[in-house]
Amino acid sequence: MPDGLFSLPWWGITLLTLGLTHITIVSVTVFLHRHQAHRALSLHPLASHFFRVWLWLTTGMVTREWVAVHRKHHACAEGPDDPHSPVQKGIHRVLWLGVVLYAREASRADTLEKYGFATPDDWLENNLYARYSWLGVTLLLTVELVLLGPVAILMWLVQMAWIPFWAAGVINGAGHWFGYRNFEVMDNSTNILPIGILIGGEELHNNHHAFASSARFACRPWEIDIGWYYIRLMDWLGLARVKKVSPRLVFDNAKQACDRDTVRALVVNRFHVLSHFTREVLNQVYREELERLKATDFDAFVRLRNARRLLRREATLLDGRARSWINECLENSESLHTVYAMRESLKDLWRRSAATHEHFLGALEEWRQRAEDSGIRVLREFSRGIPTYSIARSTPH
Secondary structure, rough: OOOOOOOOOHHHHHHHHHHHHHHHHHHHHHHHHHHOOOEEEOOOHHEEEEHHHHHHOOOOOOOOHHHHHHHHHOOOOOOOOOOOOOHHHHHHHHHHHHHHHHHHHHOOHHHHHHHHHOOOOOHHHHHHHHOOOOHHHHHHHHHHHHHHHHHHHHHHHHHHHHHHHHHHHHHHHHHHHHOOOOOOOOOOOOOOOEOOOOOOOOEEEEHHHHHHOOOOOOOOOOOEEEEHHHHHHHHHOOOOOEOOOOOOOOEOOOOOOOOOOHHHHHOOHHHHHHHHHHHHHHHHHHHHHHHHHHHHHHHHHHHHHHHHHHOOOOOOHOOHHHHHHHHHHHHHHHHHHHHHHHHHHHHHHOOOOOOHHHHHHHHHHHHHHHHHHHHHHHHHHHHHHHHHEEEEOOOOO
């Protein structure tokens, strides 16, 4: 086969491949994920169609199929109907065969019907992109062969494997298996890394599961979501408009009593509130109990030290063995048992979020009175700070 129209050194081919795959990653996270699946932003028709063409060329994925599978994942996270949960399917199967699981779910008519709504349905989608999904990747290979020669085959293979591995494998697999968690949501989602560049910010998967409709995935000051920076740039160029970002918990020290704004702040920021409770109350009492048991009961000290992650974990995700371990640890500490139970009852408050404002406020005041009567300093301080909770009045910028 003759050489292509252009000749690049190996490092030039490498940089070109990384650049092209990065555009594909941006297309997936901005267009498919944040725009199409969750409607966290709107896109100008020019930007939207660029992403559609690019994904047709570089992945062959059909927008409706991708969106339907992803929405079903959120609706059934970690359950038997989750299309790619490592809890259900096994981590190695999802990590290395995630694309097979995706393709299997995307072929289900009931999944497409229930979850694939409000996706592109124009002439081009129905007669080209969806109907001839294989044509785009074939056209890409042809163009790259003409331009670069035989080396383009290797570059094309990397492009074809990029999304199946990083998105279908790493995010769906590792993003529910290991990493750190800012928020104890009712699934196993994790943040793989605080720096979300390689996969466009999708590394911050736990943040996304906590606030699925947010256009910005970073929630902590040290976290980087490069996909968000692209969205901000597109917003500045008039190619995108942010609809929603994750809420921020703010404090109005002038408020002395719980009111409607307090209730709204608690409901909207429930994951932030729980994270704040864990840091300021549970962790503090845990450390104090470790010091006490270290001097009085070394065996209990060892058990409690090994239970640290379990105590922070969402209770519904614990199996019987883990629950027994926690119960055994809590038997040796009245104060830790109290704050753990108060955290669980705090969660119960949000089950009343559909009730009237008066009922929610009454339950909240009852919870605060129990905290006050506990005699635990950090718990009382947390309770006394609740009236200051407020909703951030800020723009998505």
